[in-house]
Amino acid sequence: MELEIKNLLKQQGFSATKTRMAVLGAILKMQPASMQQLISALPDVDRATVYRTVDLFVELNIAKKVHTGFKYRVELSDSFQEHHHHLTCLRCGTVLDVHTPEIEYAIDQTASSNGFRPVRHDLEIIGYCAQCS
Amino acid sequence: MELEIKNLLKQQGFSATKTRMAVLGAILKMQPASMQQLISALPDVDRATVYRTVDLFVELNIAKKVHTGFKYRVELSDSFQEHHHHLTCLRCGTVLDVHTPEIEYAIDQTASSNGFRPVRHDLEIIGYCAQCS
């Protein structure tokens, strides 16, 4: 995975620097990761650089920003892992990943029946997990 | 609508002040409205008051925060208008409201099949509208 992305960066004319690889590593390890989490996990990388690197990753479609609760978090884009949604627990904060064809289908149907051509979508489900219910 | 909410406020032990009604009016007119939009639309209301008022509305389930693009916006809660989702056009910025039972059903199914008790959800569809496709 790291190698694949390293090549993608070079291919697009960007360097696969240690710093960028460090940010990538943190995203891989913590996803979905908030900016604050990434920043604290990378004490040797400047805050501004973390922001700029994440923005670069988003532009290159390596990562994407999703919402869990009321702030966005960063995770690998759908090109590098299966498209999925998050179930966020209000009590313990656990984030569960789910993939459901039915939801995808319903979303596409709804969009096209409105003459809308969907590019992407973002679904966030908030509630209580099995343990906290 | 304003009257209904005025009564709800009083009923809950809060005053329906001019300031609060002004914030409500701005939400009604601009929804979904970003905090910055609300703040600029209400030059005579202090920034802190706008935040406090929106928070109060959210607590009382008069308004809710939703995501369109990458910051949250404020709109009336589902108690005062039909639950819906947004189709946001990348080109012209139009936001289309849609309501689809199929999506709701699929979301509930997915949540419960994971032992998750959903409280609310937020779906945002990004793409191109009929005119801009």
Add this chain to the structure above:
DNA sequence: CTACTATTGCAATTTTGTCGCAATTTGTTA
């Protein structure tokens, strides 16, 4: 190795959101 370009850290700044408190407004009671 040298020279050029991209990347990074740093510091300053902007934007966003919060807090305590004094002043004002609102609601109540007489």
Add this chain to the structure above:
DNA sequence: TAACAAATTGCGACAAAATTGCAATAGTAG
């Protein structure tokens, strides 16, 4: 309606989050 108590608001300071310009550094090609 006058006056008091409680709720609400504005103000100013502050804190946190995000962005920017620029100089120093690291990466890359020849």
